[in-house]
Amino acid sequence: MGWFNRSRSKPAAQGKTKSEDMWVVCPSCEAHVFKEEWHKGLKVCPKCNFHDRLTCHERVKLILDTGTWHELGGSVSTTDPLEFVDGKGRYADKAEAAKEKTGLNESVLTGRGKISGRRIVMAVMDFRFLGGSLGSGTGEKILRAATYALKHKLPYIVVSASGGARMHEGIVSLMQMAKTCAGIARLHKARIPYISILTHPTTGGVSASYAMVGDINISEPGALIGFAGRRVIEETIKQKLPDDFQTAEYLLDHGFIDSIVNRSEMKDYLMNVLRYWRAR
Amino acid sequence: MGWFNRSRSKPAAQGKTKSEDMWVVCPSCEAHVFKEEWHKGLKVCPKCNFHDRLTCHERVKLILDTGTWHELGGSVSTTDPLEFVDGKGRYADKAEAAKEKTGLNESVLTGRGKISGRRIVMAVMDFRFLGGSLGSGTGEKILRAATYALKHKLPYIVVSASGGARMHEGIVSLMQMAKTCAGIARLHKARIPYISILTHPTTGGVSASYAMVGDINISEPGALIGFAGRRVIEETIKQKLPDDFQTAEYLLDHGFIDSIVNRSEMKDYLMNVLRYWRAR
Amino acid sequence: MSMDFEKPLVELEEKMAELVKLNENEDVKFDTEIAELEKKMKSISKKTYSKLTPWQTVQVARHSQRPLIRDYITGMCSEFIELHGDRCFGDDQGIIGGFAKIDDVRVMLIGHQKGKTVEENIKSNFGMANPEGYRKALRLMKLAEKYRIPVLSLIDTPGAYPGLEAEARGQAEAIARNLMEMATLETPIVVVITGEGGSGGAIGIGVGDVVLMLSNSVYSVISPEGCASILWRDGSKAPVAADALKLTAESLLELGVIDEIIKEPSGGAHRSYSEALPAVKETILRHLEKLSKVSGRKLTERRFDKYAKIGRF
């Protein structure tokens, strides 16, 4: 369920784009792409169509109408319920460092905004923040946004990118799975749309909670999605896994993803889908 | 979906006990059993535990408290919506012959009664009546009994034994699948128990409608249960099917049967299960 | 591509094509001959198609060029957002579905998928769905209920797939559950039998407030071939069985099993998509419009009554 053991699972899963001054190396096919082209192409590899990680702000910009984003839950931040210390030091310090590095207060950014003029509530995870792990702050923010959506009868969109539970918060992290799903359950009963976008990577406790129960589950090409880590599975079953195992395409074939959508078409896709909901 | 093509599918499926004066030959293992023993043993083979077919009256006697059975829907009888004639003559005549032979008006007997003092509504199919096929009279009776159960807030038990739809009533037979399931759906919404007992054999359009959607699906040892006929499947996939294919045991393994219950314990089992329902 | 009973007509058509070609290239004109031939064709066509036997209708319903679900999507819908998977086992291609827009009306479209090429047919298993197809359909119908949009179900299948794995994964259960859930789904359901309505595989997504049939489609508890081989021990008696089974739209309307027949162009829908599809679209929209005024609860009550009264008592 942890996110750490995932980051080494396969090349594509690393997601870090080794950048030099001029160009970027695709983490999937290792093609060299001019940095400018890479960013103009929304971090999608022009060679292999791998959709590299976006920051939460990039995602907001990609999906929402310009200038319509209003952050919600900005006061919620990481907590350290276990006063956790590992070999390299205190979790609290680690969390502070993540905050400084990213400018975020947690692994998810929540707010409201508009897609082609239509009001929605959105939560966007950011893998840079402790591997997008599900901390209690993450869960709190995702639930608060769900509650906001419920109250205002607005569709809720969650963009996941996470290695899973946050070990340093122990059982409190695990409980966030139940907590967030309780929020989604209420939306479901109230017939309010909940759309889940599972981006690279979405695994462990996040895939096994809110990310997997969208009215519609959307992913991006090549995204890694799964419950258990590749290595753990290989050790358990003592055999090599197929190459496409736990890719978005694999999950589409196996019935868990409604659609794989190119990044450049994501906004239009969402707009089109949301029009099918008749609010009352 | 027809019942005819099933009766030749495998020895056990024939179910007819070749009887001579003194003894019965088990249709499954071909053991010779004294007739008296056979009947005292509720038509269960003492050698292989095969549960041979019962008539609807034998089933009522097996399950209900003595003297509590009251027939309902006795006025409903076969109809001939297609005015069907096959190579051997009119369906209407065939139906009349079945009525005379069995003393029944359709392939199902419906009524109310008590199990250990607890009031229930029950429908029991009888394979002797045109292979227990699902005619429009069958559907009507099953729906009427469901409606009676709904109105009086009584648990509903259906004992199936059928080769499937009744070809001679064509599309009208097919529609009985939807019709009966509509009745079951109402019970479900009203939180009234619906227990399905799938006896040997339950196939085709009956397995694909009310028989398969019990709160609890019960079967008897060795019963044949399935959608398509064995021969049709073998012709389609061009391979031999495993021996236990479509047996109650196979369906238990595959998640579709809650419990396989010996005939001699069926009444107690039902009584015990029904006590878990809290009527309101 | 042509069926036996069409042969005389097809021969005339070929002659006509020749004449038209000659007419273009030569100095000698065949205008009168063409007019004559046209007249003759019309008369023969009328005779051929005005009263197809049930068995001929079966052939038209199965015609390899008959419009399939993808044709209806292209021809009727300005948008189709296909949704995939049953969220449990797989994404069957024997039944597909998704959000669809017909003029201004948004629906959840589900339906059997057949193919026209061998490749397409292998992918979609010739329109014979597996349990996960029925379960995907149910998921989408529940989504339609949540989003308050109607369900449009297009039926065209020889039947549910009779395979080992399909049985193991509960073909019977999947169909049965759909029958039960569709009975109480609180959103309008319009069903159109566009080609073959094959038994349990058809009704598995075929419970609706309104059931429509194209004039050359068929709907039956068993295929005529299957029926013949069982009842007459002779598959070649299929035409007799087709007759006995009362599987044509007209018979079904009489029996009260369907609500309306959508007339196909003369010769069958495959002869003119441009005539066939608009008629289907118009009829669907008309019924959707009517149903949109009925509350969910009322719909389920009416739907119950509709099915409760099939079979005459």
Added chain:
Amino acid sequence: MSMDFEKPLVELEEKMAELVKLNENEDVKFDTEIAELEKKMKSISKKTYSKLTPWQTVQVARHSQRPLIRDYITGMCSEFIELHGDRCFGDDQGIIGGFAKIDDVRVMLIGHQKGKTVEENIKSNFGMANPEGYRKALRLMKLAEKYRIPVLSLIDTPGAYPGLEAEARGQAEAIARNLMEMATLETPIVVVITGEGGSGGAIGIGVGDVVLMLSNSVYSVISPEGCASILWRDGSKAPVAADALKLTAESLLELGVIDEIIKEPSGGAHRSYSEALPAVKETILRHLEKLSKVSGRKLTERRFDKYAKIGRF
């Protein structure tokens, strides 16, 4: 069968057994020696068990003789009617369930199944459930809701099974759906962590109105071994990880994740089923009694609030 930290005690126990045997057969009596030894044992036992480290607790929680779901059924229930299957794919043995009667109270009992023999463990996959196990559990919970009886969920799993097929059939989806459905299930849910509460595999049937823990059970987001090998790159640091993870009942009570601790007999539940099981039973019945007075709707509201406030903001 004994754990490292129990060795001194086990040695005394063996000595005691010898003495008792001698006492029976010989003329010379050892009554005083036995009394002495008994006293000593009590003292050591108290010292050994009064304050187990988290890592020692993990060992007790995993003890091969610890009571398992079948023991609880035998020990607490006067009736158990096992129900099988997810009505979709299979009947998992990693999670079992059925109607159960505890004194006069009827419940739907579900829970992980581990085994004591190799055979049992292979059958139940060591308590690691597959997606169909979670789906069976959900079906049974929905049935409990329909029949208006409470759900009792017994947790004892190293985690959901990390296998190829489990992933292919949607381990993540199955757990996620349960979390969502359990949140709004309109019947009481009492959860008891009886042994190992292993991560997502545990919470997948672990959302409840009341969550109880046996005093030597553990509940954690990851196994101490897994945590140690990730954070310290050294599996032998598991005791350190066990400490850091705050996985004991006491810690979890402090964190507000569980509601009550059920005290085990000294040395652990495996040392005396006859003491352990009645305490579990009594506690369950007490909570069921209280919950039985709350309406379904009210229950789901409270359950929501309970989980909404985990994590301090």
